[in-house]
Amino acid sequence: STPAQLPSTEELRDLAADRLRRCGVGTIGEDAAPEGTGITARTPLTGGVLYRLPAATTEEADAAVTAAEAAFREWRTVPAPRRGALVKRLGELLTEHQDDLADLVTVEAGKIRSEALGEVREMTDMCDFAVGLSRQLYGRTMACERPGHRLAETWHPLGVAGVLTAFNFPVAVWAWNTAVALVCGDPVVWKPSEQTPLTALACDALLARAIADTGAPAALHRLLLGGREIGELLADDPRIALLSATGSVRMGRQVGPRVAARFGRCLLELGGNNAAVVTPSADLDLTVRGIVFSAAGTAGQRCTTLRRLIVHEDIADRLTEKIAHAYGQLRVGNPFDAATLVGPLIGPGAHAAMDKALDAARADGGTVLTGGDRRLADLAPDAVYVRPAVVRMPAQTAIVRAETFAPILYVLTYRTFDEALALHNGVPQGLSSSIFTRDQREAERFLAADGSDCGIANVNIGTSGAEIGGAFGGEKETGGGRESGSDAWRSYMRRATNTVNYSDALPLAQGVTFG
Numbered sequence: 001s002t003p004a005q006l007p008s009t010e011e012l013r014d015l016a017a018d019r020l021r022r023c024g025v026g027t028i029g030e031d032a033a034p035e036g037t038g039i040t041a042r043t044p045l046t047g048g049v050l051y052r053l054p055a056a057t058t059e060e061a062d063a064a065v066t067a068a069e070a071a072f073r074e075w076r077t078v079p080a081p082r083r084g085a086l087v088k089r090l091g092e093l094l095t096e097h098q099d100d101l102a103d104l105v106t107v108e109a110g111k112i113r114s115e116a117l118g119e120v121r122e123m124t125d126m127c128d129f130a131v132g133l134s135r136q137l138y139g140r141t142m143a144c145e146r147p148g149h150r151l152a153e154t155w156h157p158l159g160v161a162g163v164l165t166a167f168n169f170p171v172a173v174w175a176w177n178t179a180v181a182l183v184c185g186d187p188v189v190w191k192p193s194e195q196t197p198l199t200a201l202a203c204d205a206l207l208a209r210a211i212a213d214t215g216a217p218a219a220l221h222r223l224l225l226g227g228r229e230i231g232e233l234l235a236d237d238p239r240i241a242l243l244s245a246t247g248s249v250r251m252g253r254q255v256g257p258r259v260a261a262r263f264g265r266c267l268l269e270l271g272g273n274n275a276a277v278v279t280p281s282a283d284l285d286l287t288v289r290g291i292v293f294s295a296a297g298t299a300g301q302r303c304t305t306l307r308r309l310i311v312h313e314d315i316a317d318r319l320t321e322k323i324a325h326a327y328g329q330l331r332v333g334n335p336f337d338a339a340t341l342v343g344p345l346i347g348p349g350a351h352a353a354m355d356k357a358l359d360a361a362r363a364d365g366g367t368v369l370t371g372g373d374r375r376l377a378d379l380a381p382d383a384v385y386v387r388p389a390v391v392r393m394p395a396q397t398a399i400v401r402a403e404t405f406a407p408i409l410y411v412l413t414y415r416t417f418d419e420a421l422a423l424h425n426g427v428p429q430g431l432s433s434s435i436f437t438r439d440q441r442e443a444e445r446f447l448a449a450d451g452s453d454c455g456i457a458n459v460n461i462g463t464s465g466a467e468i469g470g471a472f473g474g475e476k477e478t479g480g481g482r483e484s485g486s487d488a489w490r491s492y493m494r495r496a497t498n499t500v501n502y503s504d505a506l507p508l509a510q511g512v513t514f515g
C-alpha cells in the first residue's frame with residue numbers, strides 16, 4: 001500500500017521558498033547560477049530541480065576564513081557564559097522555526113516528517129546542552145609534587161572550526177559542531193553537503209539573526225556552498241584549527257591526510273556498518289521493533305542504520321519471518337504523508353549502489369527475503385522509492401563488510417557467542433552496535449573490553465537514534481572522532497598545563513639539581 005499522491009516539484013519549490021523566507025533567507029532566483037555552474041538543489045521526492053545556486057569561489061572561501069579568524073580574536077576573550085547567550089538565542093530561534101526547518105529537511109533530504117522534526121529538535125537539544133556547557137568547560141587541578149606550587153590545566157578556544165557535513169543529517173550535525181564550537185570560543189566556517197544547500201541557508205540565516213540579536217561578531221559563522229573543492233580548501237588552510245568532517249570513509253581518506261600534513265586537528269565522523277546480535281533469550285517482539293526502526297527508518301540512510309543482523313541459528317527463521325512481516329507493513333512514499341514510514345532515497349546513485357549490492361549478495365549465495373524493488377516509478381520517474389530489503393546471507397562476504405548507503409539488512413546466523421562477536425567485529429567500520437538479549441552475562445560481555453569494538457554499544461535498543469548527551473562517533477574506519485555530548489567539547493579547545501610557583505624557592509621536578 002502506497003500513498004497515491006506525491007507533491008509536484010513546483011509545489012515543493014513554493015513550499016521551500018516560503019519556509020526559507022520565514023527563516024530570513026532572501027529570495028533566491030530559480031536560476032541564481034547558470035546551468036553547468038554552481039550547485040543544484042534538488043528534491044528527492046520528485047528528483048526535480050528546485051534551484052541552481054552559485055558555489056563559493058576560492059576568493060570567497062579565503063575571505064570567509066579571514067573574517068572568521070578576525071572574529072576569533074574577539075570572541076576568544078568573551079567569557080564562555082556570555083558566549084552561551086548567543087547559543088541560547090540560536091536555540092530559541094530554532095524552536096520558533098522548527099516546523100519551517102523540518103519542512104526543508106523533508107523537501108531536501110526526503111526524511112519523513114517525524115524524523116525531520118526529530119532532527120530539528122536535536123539541534124535545539126544541542127543548543128541547550130551547549131548553553132549548560134558554557135559554564136562547565138572545566139580543567140583539572142592535579143596533585144603537584146613540589147611544595148608551594150600549583151599544577152592545573154586551562155582550556156582555551158582553539159581557533160576557526162571548519163565543518164563539512166553529509167546530506168543525511170543536513171542540520172543536526174551542523175548544530176552538534178556549531179553550538180559547541182561557539183561556546184568553546186571558535187567561529188565556524190560551514191561547507192554543507194552540495195545535496196542539501198537550502199537547509200544550510202536557513203540555519204545560516206537564523207544564526208546570523210541570533211548573532212545580531214546578541215551583538216556577537218558577525219563573522220562568527222560563514223556558510224560556503226559548494227562541492228568537495230571547497231572542502232579541500234578548508235582541509236589545506238592552516239588557519240582552520242579544527243576540521244570536523246562528517247561523511248563517507250572515502251571522504252575521510254582524502255581529508256584526513258591533508259589536514260595531518262599541516263598538523264591541523266581533524267575530527268572524523270565517517271561511515272558505519274552497524275550490527276545487532278540477537279540471542280535466544282531476546283524478547284522477539286521488542287527486538288523486531290528495534291530492528292525495523294534501525295534498519296528501514298530514514299530509508300536506510302543513517303550512519304547508524306542497522307545493516308547486519310547476527311542471529312542465533314535456533315531463532316533465525318522465526319525472527320526473519322517476523323521481520324519480513326513487519327517490512328510488509330511499511331508504507332513507502334511521500335514523506336509528508338503521516339502514514340509513510342519510508343521516504344525516497346537521496347538520488348539515482350544510491351539506487352544504483354543498492355541494486356549493485358543486492359546483485360553482489362545474490363552472487364555470494366544470498367537470498368532476498370523481502371523488498372529491494374522500486375516503487376512509484378510511474379508517478380515520479382526521476383525519484384527513487386524502494387522497499388527496504390532483507391537478505392539472508394550464508395557468510396559475511398565482502399559486500400556485507402561494505403557500507404551500502406541504502407536500506408539493506410543482511411541476516412547472518414551464529415552458533416556460539418564468541419562466533420557472534422567475531423562476526424560482529426569482523427568489519428572495517430566501528431560506529432554503532434546492539435545486542436538483544438535477556439541474559440545479563442551476554443549483555444555485559446557485549447559491552448566489555450572484548451565485546452563490541454564500536455563507539456556506540458547498546459542493549460535492547462537498535463543501533464540508531466542516539467541522544468545528544470553522549471559522545472557520538474566510532475572507531476576503525478569510522479574515523480575515531482567524537483561529537484555532541486559528554487566531553488566531546490575538548491576537541492574544540494586547546495589545553496594548557498600550568499605550573500604556578502607561589503613559594504620563594506625553585507625546586508626542580510624529579511629532584512633534579514642544577515648548579
Ligand code: NAD
Nearest residue numbers: 166167192193228231232247248251254269270271272303
Ligand atoms: P560524502 O562523503 O559524499 O560527503 C560528505 C561531505 O564531504 C560533503 O560536504 C562533501 O562535499 C564533502 N567532501 C567529499 N569529498 C571531499 C573531499 N575529497 N575533500 C573535502 N570535502 C569532501 O558523504 P554523503 O554521501 O553526503 O553522506 C553519507 C556518508 O556519510 C555515509 O558514509 C554515512 O555513514 C556518513 N555519515 C557519517 C556520520 C557520522 O557521524 N559518523 C553521520 C552522517 C553521515
